[in-house]
Amino acid sequence: DSHSEKTQSPPPNLIGWGLLWSLLLEHKLRLGFSILALAGATTCTLSMPIFSGRFFEVLIGASPEPLWRLLSKIGVLYALEPIFTVVFVVNMNTVWEKVMSTMRAQIFARVLIQKAEFFDRYKVGELSGLLTSDLGSLKGVVSENISRDRGFRALSEARHSILSETVYKRSTVPVFKAHGMAQASMSDCVTETFSAIRTVRSFGGEKRQMSMFGSQVLAYQKSGIKLGTFKSLNESLTRVAIYISLLTLYCLGGSKVKAGELSVGIVASFIGYTFTLTFAVQGLVNTFGDLRGTFAAVERINSVLSGTEIDESLAYGLEREIQQKVHDENLKLFLFDGLNGKNQYTNMHYMSALKSASNVCSVAWSADVCLEDVHFAYPLRPDVEVLNGLNLMLKHGTVTALVGQSGAGKSTIVQLMARFYEPTRGRITVGGEDVRTFDKSEWARVVSIVNQDPVLFSVSVGENIAYGLPDEKVSKDDIIKAAKAANAHEFIISLPQGYDTLVGERGGLLSGGQRQRVAIARALLKNAPILILDEATSALDAVSERLVQDALNHLMKGRTTLVIAHRLSTVQNAHQIALCSDGRIAELGTHFELLARKGQYASLVGTQRLAFE
Numbered sequence: 001d002s003h004s005e006k007t008q009s010p011p012p013n014l015i016g017w018g019l020l021w022s023l024l025l026e027h028k029l030r031l032g033f034s035i036l037a038l039a040g041a042t043t044c045t046l047s048m049p050i051f052s053g054r055f056f057e058v059l060i061g062a063s064p065e066p067l068w069r070l071l072s073k074i075g076v077l078y079a080l081e082p083i084f085t086v087v088f089v090v091n092m093n094t095v096w097e098k099v100m101s102t103m104r105a106q107i108f109a110r111v112l113i114q115k116a117e118f119f120d121r122y123k124v125g126e127l128s129g130l131l132t133s134d135l136g137s138l139k140g141v142v143s144e145n146i147s148r149d150r151g152f153r154a155l156s157e158a159r160h161s162i163l164s165e166t167v168y169k170r171s172t173v174p175v176f177k178a179h180g181m182a183q184a185s186m187s188d189c190v191t192e193t194f195s196a197i198r199t200v201r202s203f204g205g206e207k208r209q210m211s212m213f214g215s216q217v218l219a220y221q222k223s224g225i226k227l228g229t230f231k232s233l234n235e236s237l238t239r240v241a242i243y244i245s246l247l248t249l250y251c252l253g254g255s256k257v258k259a260g261e262l263s264v265g266i267v268a269s270f271i272g273y274t275f276t277l278t279f280a281v282q283g284l285v286n287t288f289g290d291l292r293g294t295f296a297a298v299e300r301i302n303s304v305l306s307g308t309e310i311d312e313s314l315a316y317g318l319e320r321e322i323q324q325k326v327h328d329e330n331l332k333l334f335l336f337d338g339l340n341g342k343n344q345y346t347n348m349h350y351m352s353a354l355k356s357a358s359n360v361c362s363v364a365w366s367a368d369v370c371l372e373d374v375h376f377a378y379p380l381r382p383d384v385e386v387l388n389g390l391n392l393m394l395k396h397g398t399v400t401a402l403v404g405q406s407g408a409g410k411s412t413i414v415q416l417m418a419r420f421y422e423p424t425r426g427r428i429t430v431g432g433e434d435v436r437t438f439d440k441s442e443w444a445r446v447v448s449i450v451n452q453d454p455v456l457f458s459v460s461v462g463e464n465i466a467y468g469l470p471d472e473k474v475s476k477d478d479i480i481k482a483a484k485a486a487n488a489h490e491f492i493i494s495l496p497q498g499y500d501t502l503v504g505e506r507g508g509l510l511s512g513g514q515r516q517r518v519a520i521a522r523a524l525l526k527n528a529p530i531l532i533l534d535e536a537t538s539a540l541d542a543v544s545e546r547l548v549q550d551a552l553n554h555l556m557k558g559r560t561t562l563v564i565a566h567r568l569s570t571v572q573n574a575h576q577i578a579l580c581s582d583g584r585i586a587e588l589g590t591h592f593e594l595l596a597r598k599g600q601y602a603s604l605v606g607t608q609r610l611a612f613e
């Protein structure tokens with residue numbers, strides 16, 4: 001069995017420290033440059049007291065050096081120190097922001113390609129904790145909260161520096177705001193993606209989510225770099241102001257002492273005061289204030305992600321897709337190492353086991369789907385066999401209604417067909433081929449799932465309908481055509497911005513019936529040969545009900561359909577009814593055949609569990 005091969009070589013763990021390290025090494029030049037600048041700045045700072053010592057030596061006549069030559073040396077020192085510091089902080093911050101962006105993207109991608117049980121194990125709350133608080137704490141070197149920033153508190157002590165304050169207010173505050181907003185949309189994207197992970201998967205929407213996250217990470221990076229630059233310029237400007245006053249003191253004081261108009265002691269105490277200010281503003285040490293938090297975050301992300309299994313079939317398809325998009329700025333971040341052909345996520349054994357999937361979609365239009373001796377236990381409850389030896393054939397182009405008591409395993413069958421999980425034994429075939437031989441991003445084009453409570457994304461109605469399809473393949477006309485067939489066009493054009501109307505978080509701005517019709521339009525446009533419906537149990541109002549039902553009938557036409565049925569009319573119209581019980585199909589036939597059997601189905605109908613209308 002070729003599938004056992006995929007367990008032979010687990011992908012190397014390059015998500016925590018290893019990733020951080022290799023990302024830092026990507027920026028050797030800039031880092032080297034920064035370190036030189038830091039050395040320069042430190043040398044300047046350390047020489048300052050020596051030069052001020054020499055200044056007093058000159059004043060009391062203990063040194064033969066001319067006063068003006070010494071003062072010009074001090075001037076050079078004061079000019080160089082802020083330049084070195086700015087070069088150091090700006091470069092360091094830029095490197096750090098870039099490294100963190102790639103870290104964020106890589107971690108996001110790594111979570112995205114986890115096997116389904118990862119999402120069973122970590123609930124969305126925990127995940128967004130991991131990905132937003134922890135990921136959020138992968139902060140920039142200098143970009144952090146104003147109030148917690150010692151440099152800025154010191155700055156307000158040095159309020160005499162009017163120039164600097166104005167520059168700060170005018171330039172930095174908006175950048176801070178933009179930075180905060182960029183962070184918020186980054187974490188919204190994380191929450192949305194992982195709370196709708198099943199929908200994302202079933203549409204092969206991973207790349208789209210990555211691209212969206214990527215663009216937000218880049219925006220965050222950009223504002224982080226800008227903020228770091230502003231902060232460091234601002235801080236240096238403050239010091240420049242202090243240096244100018246110091247130098248003025250040196251010049252005035254020096255010449256007055258030389259002329260015998262002032263005592264050395266008075267000059268020394270004035271210079272002392274000004275120095276105190278310099279130290280108050282010295283925020284350099286604080287630049288790295290947040291690194292400990294970052295390291296803790298890397299540690300935690302490492303501990304969560306290093307032990308988990310990724311879905312190689314999904315990763316492989318995604319890797320290939322991303323590679324074809326090397327020019328997409330938003331996806332570049334995902335190309336580092338993991339997805340750039342070094343096979344971080346996948347291995348050759350697995351890839352060579354995959355059949356060319358390009359024709360699976362066309363095959364599936366005329367091939368039967370078979371569940372053959374399917375056994376399944378959820379990975380987190382391996383001792384409970386939910387399905388044990390289930391057999392079911394879905395003839396192409398027909399409707400199969402799946403019925404059974406709640407807990408019988410109906411949704412589990414759907415999840416297996418969507419390949420969200422894989423059977424523990426047995427197989428699912430299309431036209432006789434095991435579905436595992438097709439990679440998952442292809443599979444997403446073969447199966448459509450329409451849930452009773454469909455998840456929409458917080459983009460426009462039009463984009464929701466086109467979700468999962470490559471942009472270049474979808475025209476506005478196609479979207480409208482699908483919406484019309486799904487009885488959604490009418491309500492969509494009555495929305496404030498028509499097809500461009502944003503539907504809000506999880507589609508919350510639309511009614512239940514409207515959401516369902518958008519989801520049906522989405523499935524129509526995707527035009528997958530296999531359709532899985534989870535019929536709504538909650539009743540809509542009569543008009544929406546009819547519109548939705550109508551749209552569903554349209555959608556089912558010609559497709560191999562499996563419907564988890566709750567309505568008597570659905571079962572009666574189905575080509576076959578499969579009654580699921582104890583992890584198998586206990587009864588199979590048409591409505592009247594099964595009624596005549598007077599078995600479980602008959603009693604299910606008898607107890608009205610199936611009759612909502």
Ligand code: ADP
Binds near residue numbers: 413
């Ligand atoms: P149905 O759709 O027929 O109501 P399900 O397929 O949802 O039934 O559930 C079948 C069995 O699998 C139930 O006992 C349920 O508790 C269990 N189950 C469902 N989902 C999971 C999961 N993610 N992890 C562990 N057990 C699950």
